[in-house]
Amino acid sequence: MKLLKNRKIGTHELLFVGLLVLAFVIRLGLISQGWPATNSDEGTIGLMGLHIAFNGEHPTFYYGQYYMGPHQAYVAALLFRLFGPSLFMLRFGLLLIFTLFLISTYLLTRLVYSKGWALFCLFFLGTGSSFIMARELSAIGGYTETLLFGSLLFLLAGWLVISYRPYQRLRECRWRIVVYLAWGIIAGTSLWDDLLSAPFVLMAGLLLVVFCWRELLQLITPLAALIGLLVGAFPMLYYNLHAAPGEDSLSVLNNLRGNGIMTTQVKILAVKHAIDISVPMMTGEPFCQANELAALGPTTSYARGCTLIREAWGYSYMLLLGIAILLALWGLWGAWREWRGNRQVELEAAALESTHWLRRQVIHLALLISAVITFYLYAFSSAPIDWPGIHARYLIGFLVATPAIFWPLWQGFISVQARLRTLVQVRRVVCGALLALVGALLVVGSVDAYTEAPAISANNARDMALINTLLSHRVSHIYSDYWTCNKIMFLSNERVICAVVNDQLQDSHNRYHRYYDVVSADPKAAYVFPIDIGYVKKDGDQYTLPIVDEYAPRRGFTYQIIAINGYVLDLTQ
Structure with missing residues (x-):
């Protein structure tokens, strides 16, 4: 039995490495062929990398934009110094960042959900439509790092929450202070890099406040997190303290978001475009890509077939998100009731298990709320009104929440309830079929990206x-x-x-x-x-x-x- 158990663990690890390598090789093959199409936004990051590597420049923001950090340019500069400048090396840095995102998301999913679901999510995120992979591999500022930072914030916060003991003394576990410091640094640098990470900073931070408040009262932990936050965001803070009126980051972002008053009709149109076009683009719909500028590739098809496909995908995805939230609330209610029943026996295994279950339910819900905030900030801005295809990249945070959004399907698929046998079997078949369908379509999207490479x-x-x-x-x-x-x-x-x-x-x-x-x-x-x-x-x-x-x-x-x-x-x- 012991040998069988060890063999099972080895198989899991082998699958993890295999899926990780598959995702890496898929993208490595694409960038080696010059895919995706480059443009001047990406050229700007490349030029910044050249200036950092060979001219001694140290830009605080993306050229011409005082709110988006230059992290991709600094990674590129390092690779340019080591291997020489090229479009391939510019994108290879993004591939390394994306690979770290996959590892982080695997660890997060394994921590909060299960080992099997962690592998499945690795497959989901390792494949993808040409639109998704183009956002992951194009150096156009902030998006690939948003994935990594969002996942890391929840991984560190989730680990701190699940391993927290109410009456544990910090001097007995000083390593937790280091984790708080690391969380603060990641939170600060992610806000500097791109404010798309703000929902994940907010919700991961709330997890720490709700569950680790006794620890935070000891001053050393909030001080470590605050120092990390200031260190990570220091370049952005320093710039804004000395910025000319109207050139500070908040003013620039406010102008981009749109200062005009949106009527109810315009708001409805924005939400509709966000669901009809932006959500399908950023979550993997492979057949009908959307784009409003001919300079960036084929423009959006509004043929009836494509419109129906995008609408079906977008509304189905938002329905799944809604169901996931309702089930998360129901699961949280059940976990809280069980925890209340066991909290008087803190030394018993049942109490510890119910406590961990409650904390995992809250982390799961926090991930879903991060996705909701991401959608809200996007859908009620001017971004999806005119360019819902190009601006769909602002929903990239949905990928961070993938394990939480699709978790109900996995739960339904692995269900082993004895009662209502027929209903349970039907649910398993439906959930398994939906997971298989999404996985197959993501594979189709990956293959489609290779068909675009010659052009x-x-x-x-x-x-x-x-x-x-x-x-x-x-x-x-x-x-x-x-x-x-x-x-x-x-x-x-x-x-x-x-x-x-x-x-x-x-x-x-x-x-x-x-x-x-x-x-x-x-x-x-x-x-x-x-x-x-x-x-x-x-x-x-x-x-x-x-x-x-x-x-x-x-x-x-x-x-x-x-x-x-x-x-x-x-x-x-």
């Missing part, structure tokens, strides 16, 4: 051809649109410097304004735009840039038009 590799080759053409013409300074500029600068390792201009060729949306100053000082700077942008006109086989035609005589220069691989170049002469 994206061709786009990457087009960008490199543009860079080589510019360099062959000895052009190192160009004007272009936002979605071209920072991408080309990073891919060229700043051999080509680009300034962003609008449709009137005026300074617009330059995150790092030194680039515009450099380009505007060069009278021979070229104009480069994608052929599908509004600035470009086509007459037969010829492409023109009317705005440059109008601008050139005033500046007294002539130019040569070249069309190459999807771009139009106006080279000054």
Whole structure:
């Protein structure tokens, strides 16, 4: 029996390693082929990494945004120093962060739920639709770290809560002080990195207050957590203490969220878009991806079939979340009643077991409430009104709560109740079928991502051809649109410097304004735009840039038009 038990443990660990490696290899294969499509938001992080690694810069925030931390850029800078700058190394750092998220979520699920469910969740999160994996692997600021930080906050808080003893003296377990300090550091740095982690900081912190309040009265533990919080958030706090009016993080976020008063009709529309489009995108619907900007890929399909698929997925997911909350409240009520019945016998095993069950029920509910807060903050903002596809990434916190949201299906599947045998069997079949369906669709999404890789590799080759053409013409300074500029600068390792201009060729949306100053000082700077942008006109086989035609005589220069691989170049002469 002992040998069999040891063999069972070994099998579980082998499955854990296998699933972890599978998730890693799936994503490693994709980024090695240049997937997902890169853009100038990602190029900005890459440029920040270059400046940190080789120019000695230490930015506090993502260029041009005073609320999003530069954590991805610092990870990239380390890898650039070790292995050289490249798009692959930029994304490899995110892959390492995501792998840590999987490990953390496995440990959290095993702590709060069960070993079997922990493996199943590892499979769920290790696969995923192309939209989900693109958010995990694109260095566009904050999202991959939000996953890791949210999971770690609950893992540390959950461990502190479950292992807590009311009359335990801290000098007998000084290691708990270290855990409080670590929790504070993670909470602080996660708020600096991206405020999407705020619901998880809030709910994990409440867990500590509710269950460990006696420990917190001893001052040393709240002091450790507070010191950690200040250390983790120090760069953000220091900046905001010295920020100019209107440039502090809260003002910037408030402007982004929208200051206008939303009518009831607009609020209903926002919630509808959030459920119809954003929730399916960020939770794994693989067939009908949504996107509002052609520069970022194929745009949203509003064909009847796709609309029905997204609506079915979105409302089903929110229904499952609602059921999970109701069952969590019911389970909490049962756990509390059992705990009350056993609390007078604190030294008995039954009392300890009921106490742990009660604490796990509350942690489970706290995870679900974190997901609800995440949805509320998103659905009642301006984000889902116009761009519910692109902005769906703001719901990435749902992935942290995956173990809690799908837990009712797992419970129904493994049920072994004796009474109501037929009903129980039907429930097991339904729950098992739903779990299998979601798992199969996530696998389909992973396969679909590989089918996209060849086209994206061709786009990457087009960008490199543009860079080589510019360099062959000895052009190192160009004007272009936002979605071209920072991408080309990073891919060229700043051999080509680009300034962003609008449709009137005026300074617009330059995150790092030194680039515009450099380009505007060069009278021979070229104009480069994608052929599908509004600035470009086509007459037969010829492409023109009317705005440059109008601008050139005033500046007294002539130019040569070249069309190459999807771009139009106006080279000054």
